[in-house]
Amino acid sequence: MTTPAAIHPIQLMLVSEQAAPNLLPALDPAIKPREAVLLVSQKMAHRAQALQAVLQESGIKTQSVPLPDEHNMAALESILMDVATQRDGQAIALNVTGGNKLMALAAQAVAQAAGWPAFYVDVDTDQIIWLDKTRPAQALTQQLRLRHYLRGYGFTLAEGIERPQPNTAWQTLLQDLIINVGSLEEAIGQLNHLSQEAQRSLRVTLSPRQREHHGLDALLRKFEQAQVLKRQGDTLVFATEAARSFANGGWIEHHVYQSVSQVTGDLAIRDKAANLQVLGDSGQPNEIDVAFMARNRLFMVECKTARMNHEGDLKANDTLYKLAENCRRIGGLGTRGMLATYRPLRESEQRLAKALNIEVVAGRDLNRLGERLKQWVKPKA
Structure with a gap:
């Protein structure tokens, strides 16, 4: 069976603030193109760079077509007709979801003249809607990962992705804290303050008032049993920075x-x-x-x-x-x-x-x- 991607190896995209409507069909294995042509207004140049980075990383060749005036219908149609002339005979599908209304209207008019099929991405239903009405709507099958999605909006991860796995002792403590919501509220506030104070040295000394706080004393015993911290007289010593962070609301x-x-x-x-x-x-x-x-x-x-x-x-x-x-x-x-x-x-x-x-x-x-x-x-x- 011939896939839509094989029929239309080039997608024409209208760049806007929202990256997802362009990314989703481009990375969907069912219609993933070999090349993407991006129509870019001056205001959207930074968005286009972010979008291109994700597409190229995914093995999709890109071309950027600048739009000097996205509010001039005649100029938009002229630029799009140039694209159609340069790519005469190539199989192109238009993603009409992005851009402003004039860009979408101009692109759709040229698409009709050039015989390009056009589609709209319905982000509410996660479907691709083909505008020629000869094909049924199709569900998007590609689900984006965090790194690709964030890069599409111009953001990168400063560090690797963390997927925490607390040990058994911490897990028992965690369940206790959640079950006893309400009764531990004041003591939790005190522990937040103490763990914040210990940020550099992993050590902090209890004040006289804190030493007499029965709720805090009971909470500290729970954290000590979970090996998050130790009490050395009036001083709390956190096991590690990760343990201190865990106590500080982590x-x-x-x-x-x-x-x-x-x-x-x-x-x-x-x-x-x-x-x-x-x-x-x-x-x-x-x-x-x-x-x-x-x-x-x-x-x-x-x-x-x-x-x-x-x-x-x-x-x-x-x-x-x-x-x-x-x-x-x-x-x-x-x-x-x-x-x-x-x-x-x-x-x-x-x-x-x-x-x-x-x-x-x-x-x-x-x-x-x-x-x-x-x-x-x-x-x-």
């Missing part, structure tokens, strides 16, 4: 990652990682606590154990705004964000999260995170 990242791992099969999750450091054009690192790819979309989870309702603390509103902005900037419009927090949010903060389309799993709901992940990721009926 345990909730482990819980989220494990929960994602447990539902990977049910949700057809393609790739997942924790503690990602991604770099953009500025070179400024962006931290993502947990990220995974499902339904050809990026899902990002921000994990918090710190207080967000005291003077001097990072406020919940700031966390929500930052997460929403990172979702848009790092992963595009289709990216979804979740805040997993040990402490419940106020009603006003919950309303803000809803307005920003941020899912919130807080307090006792962490104990049923797997169920909440399924509700969040599965497409709405």
